[in-house]
Amino acid sequence: MTPALPPAFLEAPISHRALHDKTDNRPENSRAAIRAAIEAGYGIEIDLQRTSDNRAMVFHDYDMARLTGQSGPIQQVSAAQAQATQLLHAEDGIPTLDEVLEMVAGKVPLLIEFKDQDGAMGTNVGPLEADAVRALEGYDGPVALMSFNPNSVAELARLAPHLPRGIVTCSYKPSVELLPQSVCDHLRDIPDFDRVGASFISHEVHDLDRPRVAELKARGVPILCWTVKSPEQEAEARAVADNVTFEGYLAKHPG
Known part of the structure; x- marks a missing residue:
């Protein structure tokens, strides 16, 4: 049985890399940005990269x-x-x-993106997923895991079948992370959704009119999206998406 995305992820808007604003000394994925998101009652999206000793760090870039x-x-x-x-x-x-799990402590939903560790969305994954699952053992609060690399999602399903997981998706123009054309062509229509036991997608906001997105939505699959940068863009995105991941403005809470 595929674990469902907790309802909390469809309520408060999700702050992209936490509620960051470097002019206020809150850079992306920082402790200050995470504290600010919690105080504002937003969900939090963070990224994971691994170190040489295979520890999961909250950091977006490879360099x-x-x-x-x-x-x-x-x-x-x-x-x-x-x-x-x-x-x-x-x-x-x-x-x-x-550290971040201790800070969030279930106060708001936490959406965790695993950055591709293979280099070309292949199967050379495992250490980052393993350390994150170790850290998440006993975590009490709404959490969901996701990655662009479906093989990472499959590894998470193997290591932590009880945790909800999804695929980060986009238009896969060939410039994306310098991926080979063949990889882009394979991933574009989200062919691995059922294979990896995904229960949601987080899709590129500029590509929400893709037929495959409509097909998944018609199946009742929750559609999140990234990255919304204005109230106007948010209003347009919500015609398709069930919730938004935002930055650069303060998204309104529903109700």
Whole structure:
């Protein structure tokens, strides 16, 4: 039985990489951005990357330069080194998933994206998923897991069959993460949804009119979307999507 996406994920809007605003010293995926999202009552979307010692860190990019000013892949430093690497526009370093789970503690829904570890959406995955599942053991609160890489979602289904999981999807223009055309062509119509036991998708906001999205919606599959950047775009997206992942403005709470 595929675990359903908890209803909480269809209620409060979801803050993209938490409620970040670097002008207020709240960079993306930072502790300050997470605290701000909790205080505002928003759901939180975070990203996971792994370190050289296979720890799950809350960080978006493969290279650390944009977010820390120090170049080099996060996979080539240890968790302790990553924690000691200060984020730009913040007073602290890269958080571990364990820290973030302790902070959120079930107060708001937590949507966790696993960044592709294979490099081409293939099957070379496992260590990041394993450490995240370890950290999530006993976590009490609405949580859902997702990845662009369906093989990562399949690994999560194997490791934690009780946790709801979904696929992050998009138009797959060939420029996406420099993926080969053949991979883009395969993934574009979300062929792995049933194979990996997914219960939702989070789809690119500019591509919500895709027929496959309508087909899944007609099946009752919850449709989340990313990344909404204005109230006007949100209103348009909600014609299809059940909830939005937003940044750059304050999405209104329903009701």
